[in-house]
Amino acid sequence: MRRRKILGLCLTILGLGLVAVSLGAAVFHFALPVNSVLTLSVAVLPVVVGLTVLVTELFEGWLNRSQAALVDGLQAG
Numbered sequence: 001m002r003r004r005k006i007l008g009l010c011l012t013i014l015g016l017g018l019v020a021v022s023l024g025a026a027v028f029h030f031a032l033p034v035n036s037v038l039t040l041s042v043a044v045l046p047v048v049v050g051l052t053v054l055v056t057e058l059f060e061g062w063l064n065r066s067q068a069a070l071v072d073g074l075q076a077g
Helices: 003-028 036-076
Strands: none
Touching: 003 036
């Protein structure tokens, strides 16, 4: 795996973990050192960044394969 893909997965997992902790604290009335709404709002950022990195990595791989196929087709013709 490429570094960006691993970074995107780590950020997404971290963000989803923070979302789960925040929602669990709100549902089960746990006392967190910070407000659970603040934790939830901070947790959204890594999820969004991680998913953006994963989607751009997916599109970049797709475009690289398409470009290679196009070049192969032009060279064959």
